[in-house]
Amino acid sequence: ALEPRRSQATSMLMSMLWGARNEGLREPFIASLEPSLLTSGWTQTEDGWRLPLWRAPAPASGSGEPVILAPDLGLNALCFDLNSDRSLVRHLHNQGFDVYVFCHRGHPDAVPPGSGARIDFDAIVAHDVPAAIETVKAQAGATRVHWVGHGFGGQCLVGHIAHDGDRDLSSCVL
Numbered sequence: 001a002l003e004p005r006r007s008q009a010t011s012m013l014m015s016m017l018w019g020a021r022n023e024g025l026r027e028p029f030i031a032s033l034e035p036s037l038l039t040s041g042w043t044q045t046e047d048g049w050r051l052p053l054w055r056a057p058a059p060a061s062g063s064g065e066p067v068i069l070a071p072d073l074g075l076n077a078l079c080f081d082l083n084s085d086r087s088l089v090r091h092l093h094n095q096g097f098d099v100y101v102f103c104h105r106g107h108p109d110a111v112p113p114g115s116g117a118r119i120d121f122d123a124i125v126a127h128d129v130p131a132a133i134e135t136v137k138a139q140a141g142a143t144r145v146h147w148v149g150h151g152f153g154g155q156c157l158v159g160h161i162a163h164d165g166d167r168d169l170s171s172c173v174l
Contacts, residue, residue, distance in 0.1 A: 034084045037093055038077050038101060043135035045105075045127040048113025052077075053132055054101035055139070056089050062096020065170070066140035068132060070102040070153025077101040079150075088148070098140045102153065104128040125159035133160075133168045144170040 037056035044050055054077040058064040069080045069088065080101060081089035092099045103110065104124045105117070136145050147169060149157045154174030161169070 036078060036081045037089055037099075038081055041135075041139075043131045045131040047118075047123070047127050049105050049117065049127065049131075050111035051105060051128060051131065052103040052107060052109045053135060054103070056081075056093045056099040058096055058098040058140075059093065062093075062098075064096065064098045064140060064142075065146065066098045066100060066136045066142050067092050067146040067148060068100045068102050068136055070147065070149040070156055072151025072153060073106070075150070076107075077103070097146075098136075100132070100136050102129075102132045102156075104156065121155075121159065124156055125163065129156050129160040130165065130168075133165075137168070144168055146170050147172040149174045 038054040039056070041053045041055050042050055043053045069092075071077070071079050081087045084090060089099050089101070105112070105119050105128055106124070133145055137143065145168060147157050149155070149172065157172055157174065161172075
């Protein structure tokens with residue numbers, strides 16, 4: 001589900017264009033990717049939405065402190081784990097953190113409670129963010145979480161803090 005699908009002809013054309021535009025550059029256009037550390041899970045909001053929540057559990061030797069990564073609109077969990085040598089998920093995991101990637105009700109895999117379900121910023125802040133934080137705290141056995149927000153993921157955090165959500169947070173980065 002995290003792997004993009006591309007035809008061989010498209011890949012070859014893109015590689016040729018990459019080589020033509022980047023003459024002498026030795027880095028390949030298509031990097032060899034390792035499987036993602038992320039495994040799929042779910043969280044349930046109080047208004048009935050079922051939302052994807054990806055996880056890379058902390059290694060046994062780590063502290064296990066939970067970190068929630070929240071991507072911008074249009075990005076998926078893989079944006080934080082694209083390449084093994086440029087992966088925020090892997091870096092945090094190697095530092096001993098329990099890493100999660102937040103998805104809200106606007107995500108294509110989110111399951112609404114029924115027809116006419118509300119998808120807007122206020123609903124995401126009021127229901128999705130608290131549900132993800134509570135699920136992460138329960139799974140990690142923690143009282144607080146760290147939050148790393150990119151674009152819209154950072155805006156969701158600001159909205160959460162504005163509604164007295166700071167009690168759940170150890171730290172945050174936008």
